[in-house]
Amino acid sequence: MDLDAGSGTPLDRIARPRALDLGLRRRMRSLLDSARGPRAADPVAALLRAHRAIHPYMDATVLRRAYVIAESAHRGQFRKSGEPFITHPLAVAQILADLGMDTTTLVGALLHDTVEDTDYTLHALRDDFGPEVAHLVDGVTKFDKVFYGKAAKGETVRKLIIAAGRDVRVLVIKLADRLHNMRTLDARSPASRARIARDTQEVLVPLCERLGIQALKRDLEDAVLRHLDPEAYGLIAEYAAARQGGTETLAAVLSCTRRALRRQRLAATVRPRPRHLYSIWRDTRKEGHREPHVQPRVAVVIDGDEAACYEALGAVHALWRPVGGRFKDFIAAPKHNLYRSLHTTVVGPDDTVVEILIRTATMHRTAEYGIAAGFRYPNPADHDADAHEPLEWLHRVLSWQEETADTGQFLQSLRSELAENQVKVFAHGQTLHLPEGATPVDVAYELGADVGEACLSARINGRLVPLSLSLTDGDLVEIFTEMDTAEGVAVPRGPRREWLMFARSSAAQRQILRWFTGDEPPMAIGDRVRLGRDALFRELRRRDRGLVDDDPLRQLAVHLGYPDHETLLVAIEDEQHSAADIADSLISMVDQGPGGAVA
Numbered sequence: 001m002d003l004d005a006g007s008g009t010p011l012d013r014i015a016r017p018r019a020l021d022l023g024l025r026r027r028m029r030s031l032l033d034s035a036r037g038p039r040a041a042d043p044v045a046a047l048l049r050a051h052r053a054i055h056p057y058m059d060a061t062v063l064r065r066a067y068v069i070a071e072s073a074h075r076g077q078f079r080k081s082g083e084p085f086i087t088h089p090l091a092v093a094q095i096l097a098d099l100g101m102d103t104t105t106l107v108g109a110l111l112h113d114t115v116e117d118t119d120y121t122l123h124a125l126r127d128d129f130g131p132e133v134a135h136l137v138d139g140v141t142k143f144d145k146v147f148y149g150k151a152a153k154g155e156t157v158r159k160l161i162i163a164a165g166r167d168v169r170v171l172v173i174k175l176a177d178r179l180h181n182m183r184t185l186d187a188r189s190p191a192s193r194a195r196i197a198r199d200t201q202e203v204l205v206p207l208c209e210r211l212g213i214q215a216l217k218r219d220l221e222d223a224v225l226r227h228l229d230p231e232a233y234g235l236i237a238e239y240a241a242a243r244q245g246g247t248e249t250l251a252a253v254l255s256c257t258r259r260a261l262r263r264q265r266l267a268a269t270v271r272p273r274p275r276h277l278y279s280i281w282r283d284t285r286k287e288g289h290r291e292p293h294v295q296p297r298v299a300v301v302i303d304g305d306e307a308a309c310y311e312a313l314g315a316v317h318a319l320w321r322p323v324g325g326r327f328k329d330f331i332a333a334p335k336h337n338l339y340r341s342l343h344t345t346v347v348g349p350d351d352t353v354v355e356i357l358i359r360t361a362t363m364h365r366t367a368e369y370g371i372a373a374g375f376r377y378p379n380p381a382d383h384d385a386d387a388h389e390p391l392e393w394l395h396r397v398l399s400w401q402e403e404t405a406d407t408g409q410f411l412q413s414l415r416s417e418l419a420e421n422q423v424k425v426f427a428h429g430q431t432l433h434l435p436e437g438a439t440p441v442d443v444a445y446e447l448g449a450d451v452g453e454a455c456l457s458a459r460i461n462g463r464l465v466p467l468s469l470s471l472t473d474g475d476l477v478e479i480f481t482e483m484d485t486a487e488g489v490a491v492p493r494g495p496r497r498e499w500l501m502f503a504r505s506s507a508a509q510r511q512i513l514r515w516f517t518g519d520e521p522p523m524a525i526g527d528r529v530r531l532g533r534d535a536l537f538r539e540l541r542r543r544d545r546g547l548v549d550d551d552p553l554r555q556l557a558v559h560l561g562y563p564d565h566e567t568l569l570v571a572i573e574d575e576q577h578s579a580a581d582i583a584d585s586l587i588s589m590v591d592q593g594p595g596g597a598v599a
Contacts, residue, residue: 043067043090050097051106054376058103062129063093066110069128073118081187088180089113095176099215100369100376105169108136112173116141123551132167139163139170140177154407157203157414165398168211168371168391175208175216182223197227203411206418210393212337212370221278229281236277236284239292250296252349257298257356260315267303268312272296273357295345297355301364306331309358313342316356320346323353331363336393336422336433339367393417400510409513413506427477435504440467441495444479445508452511453494454481468502532569532579539583552590556582559589 044067051058070089077085093109107129114120115137122141126134140163142156163170178200185193201224208217226233250272257270275283280294287293300316302308309331326345334340341359348354359367366373371391397417401410421436427443434442440458444451458467459478471477495512503509540546547553550565557568560577571577 043071043086047090047094047097047106050094051103054097054100055102062103062107063110066107066129069120070110070114073114073120077117079184079187081184085113085117088184091180092173092176095179095216096172099172099176099213099372101169101172101372102375104132105136105173105375108133108140108169109173109176111137112140112177121551121554123549123554135163135167136170136173139167140174153199154411158401158407158410161394161397161401161414165394168394169375171207171211172213172372175204175211175213175220178204179216179220179223182220182227185223185227193227197224200224201228202415203418206415210337210391210418211372212339212366213372214368214370215372218276218278222276225278225281232281233277236280236292240274240277240280247296249349249352250298250354253296253298253352253354256319256349257300257316260319261300261312264311264315266308266312266315269301269303271299271301273299295353295355296348297357299364300356300358302358302360305360309342309360312358313344316344316346316358320348320354322346326355331359333424333431337370337391339370341367400506409510413510416504416506416509419504423471423473423475425471425473425475425477427479434471437470437502438504439469439471439502440465440477440479441499441503442505442508443471443477444481445503445511446505447479449507449511451479451481452508453515455495456480456482467499528570528573529566532571532573535572535579536569536582539579540586543583543587545583545587547586552586556585556589 044064047067048058048060048063051063052060067090071086074085074089079085079088089110089112092112093106096105096109111120111125111129111133115122115125122134122138125137139160141159142152160170160174181196182200185196188196200220205217205220205224208220222233225236254270254272258268261268261270275294275297280292283295284291284293300312302312323345326343328343331340331342340363341357343355343357345353345355365377369376397414400413416435419435422433423436423438425432425434425438425443428447430447432443432446434446440460441452441455443458444455455467457480458465458469459480460469460471460475462476495515497516499512500509503512537547553565553568557563557565560568562568562571568577568582572579572582
């Protein structure tokens with residue numbers, strides 16, 4: 001036999017059958033995979049990538065576990081668009097990951113609809129993920145419309161605000177939830193789209209603005225415009241697309257500003273700051289233009305401290321003439337959402353009016369992400385640490401919401417409290433932020449209910465004025481009061497009914513209405529839940545029993561046809577059910593079944 005016959009060495013001839021066998025196996029696997037269809041992509045891969053890009057040491061395991069539980073709980077549920085329901089919580093979590101929120105917030109987002117829409121209970125969620133996540137989910141869980149009727153909407157917002165008082169991340173999840181819903185509203189009827197868009201515009205957009213999260217607010221406002229005025233939205237979108245590359249004038253402004261700052265040895269990033277569609281629409285209407293119109297806007301981000309911002313301002317004003325009355329110093333006097341920046345408007349090249357914003361890098365991060373900056377940039381040196389302390393406006397709402405049980409009045413007061421256009425005035429040693437159009441009456445009630453009720457006249461900037469006069473930014477206000485004497489006891493004069501026609505602040509409106517109605521307002525749902533629980537617990541104690549947790553109460557509520565145990569507690573307070581009967585039913589149910597949650 002010829003040893004040279006064939007190709008390759010004896011070792012090659014031995015190995016070739018194995019290579020052929022391996023190739024055959026690969027082809028067989030390919031055929032099988034083709035028969036099975038494409039491999040399912042990892043549903044949380046994009047979420048994990050976005051989260052890890054900002055928080056490299058995040059815990060992927062807990063996010064995967066939250067997704068698995070959410071997917072299992074929502075399995076078989078579909079959105080109005082026909083998509084599986086799980087696409088919604090996953091998209092909400094993705095929005096929050098892109099925003100830079102922490103892992104706990106993302107877990108809450110993945111599970112935020114489970115308690116409301118599935119059999120997964122808050123108690124089980126607390127056992128699986130802890131009280132922090134349970135609080136976030138409970139905070140965004142709505143009251144049932146069937147049982148609470150028209151009050152459900154207002155009480156849901158109240159519940160959201162109260163929960164945010166303990167953890168502001170509740171509000172951030174709600175905003176991301178609404179943003180995704182706004183992006184997917186096309187599957188709903190025109191009437192539903194308009195209603196949801198108006199609710200978003202009246203409550204959630206102002207809440208977003210108060211939290212300072214411009215990254216979310218821009219998208220929310222654009223979505224509102226798209227559904228409330230599709231024609232204007234389309235027109236402005238075309239206008240913005242045509243100007244996407246900027247103009248020669250804007251390019252000249254950028255170039256000249258950079259050179260001026262270099263001459264002053266100021267390190268800075270100078271870039272365009274385009275307006276989003278809603279702001280173009282708002283400014284076009286405000287200025288009375290028939291066609292879309294917007295002034296060029298430039299952001300100067302200084303690599304330095306506050307003093308460097310004022311140096312940059314001097315360089316800009318030396319370069320171009322400032323427009324009178326258009327300078328605002330939000331560094332010395334931050335906005336109500338703790339936004340800080342210098343705003344100036346100048347007459348630039350070719351007599352083009354240009355708005356210029358000047359801020360430090362930390363101010364810029366806070367301006368973009370607001371309350372979320374503390375989560376996106378955990379190092380306090382990377383953001384304005386003061387901007388992430390509990391916000392004053394939230395404390396104000398929490399203080400007066402307890403006095404405003406009527407849901408309609410609560411929502412009206414909240415809208416007034418959150419009014420985006422505000423004036424800042426100085427009165428009796430205090431700095432007050434009031435809604436645009438506020439009057440001395442509003443100032444009086446901000447100083448205290450007793451001052452408001454005794455208000456007689458006012459002086460603004462040293463001049464006596466009517467109480468109905470609208471205030472402007474920077475006004476110095478003095479309130480004069482008068483006390484009548486009856487049998488030696490000082491008695492306030494009391495408000496006038498006509499004050500309701502020009503009072504703008506929630507404090508003034510509430511107190512004036514209370515003076516004239518004189519009736520105790522209806523009780524808030526949260527108080528009714530508490531009273532129902534107290535009545536039930538008293539009956540259980542009479543029977544030497546007590547609830548270890550709410551699970552038996554939830555089971556009984558479902559058995560009796562209620563959506564949750566809180567609604568059953570309200571029914572007890574309303575005397576629709578006797579507390580004694582419910583206590584007996586609970587004991588009977590637990591004693592006859594497994595467990596022992598009533599001891």
